[in-house]
Amino acid sequence: MKELTNIINDPENNINELTFYFEHLLSEDITIGEQEDILRKINEKGINEFFLSSLSNVLINRLENLENISGDFIDTCGTGGSNLNIFNCSTLSSFVIAQAGGKVFKHGNKAITSKSGSADFLERSGINLNTDFKKIVSIYDSLNIGFLFAPNFHKSIRHYSIYQLIFDLKMFAQTKLKLKSIDKERVL
Numbered sequence: 555m556k557e558l559t560n561i562i563n564d565p566e567n568n569i570n571e572l573t574f575y576f577e578h579l580l581s582e583d584i585t586i587g588e589q590e591d592i593l594r595k596i597n598e599k600g601i602n603e604f605f606l607s608s609l610s611n612v613l614i615n616r617l618e619n620l621e622n623i624s625g626d627f628i629d630t631c632g633t634g635g636s637n638l639n640i641f642n643c644s645t646l647s648s649f650v651i652a653q654a655g656g657k658v659f660k661h662g663n664k665a666i667t668s669k670s671g672s673a674d675f676l677e678r679s680g681i682n683l684n685t686d687f688k689k690i691v692s693i694y695d696s697l698n699i700g701f702l703f704a705p706n707f708h709k710s711i712r713h714y715s716i717y718q719l720i721f722d723l724k725m726f727a728q729t730k731l732k733l734k735s736i737d738k739e740r741v742l
Contacts, residue, residue: 623691627656630651652699660672681701
């Protein structure tokens with residue numbers, strides 16, 4: 555295996571090796587120190603399309619899928635960390651869509667950079683975040699809405715942090731209809 559620095563300096567010609575490092579980055583046996591080292595080296599070089607593409611593909615291959623759900627549904631996922639001190643808009647929009655007859659799966663997590671993530675809000679409202687997927691589908695079938703707590707549903711990104719933007723942009727469920735808010739300052 556090539557040294558990470560060599561791969562980062564020429565990612566276009568080292569896609570397989572880059573993929574290996576991203577697989578390791580999301581593995582169960584990586585240490586925080588190793589994660590920090592990989593991410594620091596990538597950040598020093600600067601994120602480009604090869605890093606985004608490789609990491610996105612690794613994430614997609616690790617996602618749980620929703621193929622057993624019939625019909626069209628909308629998948630909503632908020633930005634987190636907008637620092638606007640507003641109500642959790644993606645969660646509210648999910649309720650509105652479901653009440654209007656739309657089918658919704660809401661992805662979410664606990665707050666990382668804001669005061670309240672969708673999971674914090676729903677948990678305080680009495681929703682069990684650790685509900686198994688079969689029960690979530692049952693709730694979805696009767697109420698038009700199901701909440702997918704990211705650390706439980708997508709175990710590879712259980713330490714939801716820097717992966718959020720890439721995950722949100724590339725793939726948050728296998729749906730035809732998506733509603734996604736983006737904090738433009740984080741993208742720019």
